Amino acid sequence: MRPRALSALALGLVLLVTGCGEAGKSPEKAAAPASASPSPTPVTKPSPTHTTPAKPKLRPVPKKLPSGLHRASGSNGVALTFDDGPDPRYTPQILAQLRAARVKATFCVVGQQAKRYPELVARIVREGHQLCNHSWHHDVNLGRRPAAEIRADLERTNEAIHAAAPKAPITWFRQPGGRWTAEEVTIAKQMGLRPLHWSVDPQDWDHPPAKTIIKRVKGATRHGSVVLMHDAGGDRAQTMAACRHLIPDLKRRFGIALPR
Numbered sequence: 001m002r003p004r005a006l007s008a009l010a011l012g013l014v015l016l017v018t019g020c021g022e023a024g025k026s027p028e029k030a031a032a033p034a035s036a037s038p039s040p041t042p043v044t045k046p047s048p049t050h051t052t053p054a055k056p057k058l059r060p061v062p063k064k065l066p067s068g069l070h071r072a073s074g075s076n077g078v079a080l081t082f083d084d085g086p087d088p089r090y091t092p093q094i095l096a097q098l099r100a101a102r103v104k105a106t107f108c109v110v111g112q113q114a115k116r117y118p119e120l121v122a123r124i125v126r127e128g129h130q131l132c133n134h135s136w137h138h139d140v141n142l143g144r145r146p147a148a149e150i151r152a153d154l155e156r157t158n159e160a161i162h163a164a165a166p167k168a169p170i171t172w173f174r175q176p177g178g179r180w181t182a183e184e185v186t187i188a189k190q191m192g193l194r195p196l197h198w199s200v201d202p203q204d205w206d207h208p209p210a211k212t213i214i215k216r217v218k219g220a221t222r223h224g225s226v227v228l229m230h231d232a233g234g235d236r237a238q239t240m241a242a243c244r245h246l247i248p249d250l251k252r253r254f255g256i257a258l259p260r
C-alpha cells in the first residue's frame, strides 16, 4: 500500500465512520423525463469532458475481512509477495535477489504499470514467478464499486498482463489496501482469480528503515506466512536493503514457497 493509498484509506475510514461517504451522490437517472424535473439544472450535462458523472453509492467495507481470502501460503514455506509494480528501478533488483537465492515469489502487479513496463511482466513470468492482479490503477475502493466496474477493472488488468506475457497464468487477485468486500471476492473467484491477502505486513510503504522492516518481518513470520512488501509505488530502497537480508534468512528458517 502506498502513502497515497494510505491517505485514501484514512479518508475512506473517516467518511465511513461519519457515515457521509457518498452523501449527496445518487445514481444518474438518464431516463428521467424532462417534464418531471423542476430542477433548473438539466439532467444531462452538456459537456461530459469537463464534468464528472454522478457515481453510484459505494458499498461499505465490512468491519471484518470477508471469508474465502487466502492468508496463508498453504505449505510450511513462507510466501513472499511484492505489490504495486512492475517498476523499472526496483523490480529488476528484487528479481536479481530472488534469482540469487533460487526462490520464487508472487508479484501483485498494477494494470497501468504492466501496460507501461511489459518487458518486466514478461521477465517476472520467464523467471518462474507467479502473477497476481492488483487492479488497474490501485483503486483502494474497487471492492465497493458496482459489480460490473469491478469485473471490468480486473479484466482490463488481466488483458494488460496478457499483452505482456501471453498465456501467463494469473493465479491471484489482491485488493489494494486489503479493503476487500464479499462481492469482490465472489467476482474474483468467478474470474478464476484466487483472493490473496497476507499475514505479515511490515508497512514498508511507509518508508521505515531497512532494519525496522527486517525486525517486523522476522518478528511476525511463521511457517505458512504470506509476507507483504512493495517493489514499486515510491522509494523502495529500504525494502530492497531489507530483502537482501530477509530472503536468505526466511529461506533458511522456513523455506520460501509460492502460495497455493
Ligand SMILES: [Zn+2]
Pocket (backbone or CB within 6 Å): 001, 002, 083, 084, 134, 138, 176, 177
Ligand atoms: Zn498495493
